[in-house]
Amino acid sequence: MxxxxxxxxxxxxxxxxxxxxxxxxxxxxxxxxxxxxxxxxxxxxxxxxxxxxxxxxxxxxxxxxxxxxxxxxxxxxxxxxxxxxxxxxxxxxxxxxxxxxxxxxxxxxxxxxxxxxxxxxxxNKEITPVTDESKKDDSQSIWSFNHLVIQMIEKQIAINELQTCLNESTRKYMQLDQRFNSMLVEIQLMNKLNESIKQPNKKWFYKHNEIDSSATNLDDKQQLTEFKDQLATILFNINDYEKRLTINLYELKQLYEEK
Structure with a gap:
């Protein structure tokens, strides 16, 4: 130089x-x-x-x-x-x-x-010392986060189970409804047959069969009503779980932002 x-x-x-x-x-x-x-x-x-x-x-x-x-x-x-x-x-x-x-x-x-x-x-940037208290806070935060994740998984499992139950109840409901409609058709056919024959013994057979059909009809209606009530209850439970899931999703998002 x-x-x-x-x-x-x-x-x-x-x-x-x-x-x-x-x-x-x-x-x-x-x-x-x-x-x-x-x-x-x-x-x-x-x-x-x-x-x-x-x-x-x-x-x-x-x-x-x-x-x-x-x-x-x-x-x-x-x-x-x-x-x-x-x-x-x-x-x-x-x-x-x-x-x-x-x-x-x-x-x-x-x-x-x-x-x-x-x-x-x-x-020089000051480095904040890691104290036992800060470690405790971090551990508590991690535990809360993991606990919330577990709750979320449990809620999702419950919703899936309810959805499966709802699908099964819907299937049974459709089967009963189809059976009920089939029986109505059978009764109508029997009524037409009875009117065409117009014989006492046939009329007696018709009345006897009508009583049995009416009893079966009422039984099926009762079963349908029960299944409808079950469906309504299941739908209510699913809505309730969905609300809880929404709240937990919000809490999980807040925890992510805090971390």
Whole structure:
């Protein structure tokens, strides 16, 4: 490295807050004064494109960083017409900026804090210690979550069982209804047959059969009524479980969001 620019930069940046920060972070001279510094002339100015090539970053990225540093008052770039120019001091300032931004977890907000003179140690994020109480809270949360999942599964099983029961009851209901209608047809046919024959013994047979059919008819009606009541009860239970499932789904969603 050219001794003249090396010594000049060290002299100029002895009290520079970013320079001091990087030294405290363990950056050595090889990092702080890379080889491209040799190519910089203290007697000329450079374009953003030329500086970006030195830093091996995009021109747009450099322009954005330069804009932020100008707002913070860290650099005073020279504007030639519509384009900005950098002298050797501003080039080195921007190089220090890129070094910090390339550090893990660092951003322009950190640079602003450094320039405001904040203690370097205050920039490190505080890590909340894991206490027994926090472990207990986490365990309780996990238990509540697992318990809620189990409840959800149990509710779903109950709904499936009720749905199966409902399907079976519906099948029986349809069978009885079909049987009932068949018996009505048979009775109507017997009535027509009895009227056509008009014989006493046939009339007697008809009346006797009508009594039996009426009894069977009433029995089937009663069974149908019972099945209808069962269906209504099952439907009510399913609606009740669906309401509970909705509540549990909401509670599960809340627990997910809290976690």
């Amino acid at each position: 050219t001794t003249m620019i090396f010594e000049e930069l060290k002299r100029q940046f002895t009290n520079d807050l970013l320079y001091i920060f990087l030294q405290r972070e363990g950056f050595i001279e090889a990092d702080l004064f890379p080889e491209f510094i040799n190519q910089i002339s203290m007697d000329r100015v450079y374009s953003t494109l030329e500086v970006a090539e030195m830093f091996k970053i995009s021109d747009n990225n450099l322009r954005y960083q330069m804009k932020m540093m100008r707002k913070l008052g860290y650099i005073n770039s020279i504007k030639a017409g519509r384009n900005y120019r950098f002298n050797y001091l501003n080039i080195y300032r921007m190089y220090l900026v890129t070094l910090i931004l390339n550090m893990k977890g660092r951003n322009t907000g950190d640079i602003e804090n450094i320039l405001n003179g904040e203690d370097v140690s205050s920039l």
